[in-house]
Amino acid sequence: MCSHSSDKKYRIVVMGSAEVGKSSVVQRLLNREYSDGYIPTVEALYPLTEEKPTNCEQISIEILDTAGAYNFPDMQRIYISSANVILLVFSADNYDSFKEVLRLIEVIGKQIGNKMMDIHILAVSAKSDIDPYRHKITLAEAELELMQWNIPVVETSAKENTGFDFLRSLISAYIGKMNTGCHDKPKHRLSRLLSKITKSKSADEDEESV
Known part of the structure; x- marks a missing residue:
């Protein structure tokens, strides 16, 4: 049986400008279908948990899909401080969205030093399928x-x-570096886990989890 005395939980936070495809990136990470429709994201939290019947600890991952408009600096700080991995998403046809990535890197650097x-x-460069002539950032x-970073x-x-x-x-390799207490290869376990969603819920239904 698994011993959960050293269970590990990791959080992936997805950040970037509005309308760059952050939610579509998250859905594809979870092996879900793509939708052309655009619905502004408030916040969405996707917890994934893997059970292993070995001496390994249980691995849990949370993917937090954030709103594109960071009107509340305090929330932005919470996103950053809670993250193990941050995905900064920009759109290939929107240079301003790449400038937002640069701004977020500066914010992260100032916060965590x-x-x-x-x-x-x-x-993450999204929307690579668009016409190359429309690319504003290659x-x-x-x-x-x-x-430089x-x-x-x-x-x-x-x-x-x-x-x-x-x-x-x-992502699996990064989290695997943090998860060294298991004899099984963490990258393989995490790849399996990232392709399997067990449940989902809106983050605003569970504010304390943020």
């Missing part, structure tokens, strides 16, 4: 800009469901 290395940050340009950029298309296996593998 020397602990910047304790949080794994990934930039993958190469984004990579060059974010190189050693932040990798993953190019995705929720519409075509591309880039998400690689994104899941990076």
Whole structure:
């Protein structure tokens, strides 16, 4: 039987401008269907839990899909302080959304200072399926800009469901580095867990969890 004395919980926080496809990125991470419709996100929290009948601890992951308008700085600070992994999403056809990613990196740096290395940050370029002539920020340009912080950029298309296996593998590798007390390979366990949603709920129904 599993012993849960050293259970591990990790939080992935998804941030970025409004209407860049954050919710579509989350849905694809969870192997859900893509929808063309746009519904503004208030906040949505997706808990995932894996049970292992071994000596390993139980692994739990929460994915927090945040609202695009950060009108309340205190909430933004809570998002950052609660995160183990932060996905900063921008749209390839919207340079202002990339500027928001740069602003958020600055905010994160000011908030956590020397602990910047304790949080794994990934930039996600969404909507890569759009016509290249409409791209306002290319993958190469984004990579060059974010190189100074050693932040990798993953190019995705929720519409075509591309880039998400690689994104899941990076998230699993990051969390796996934090989860070293198990004989089973944490990256493999986390990949399985990220592809299986057990339940979902709105974060505003459980404010204390944030």
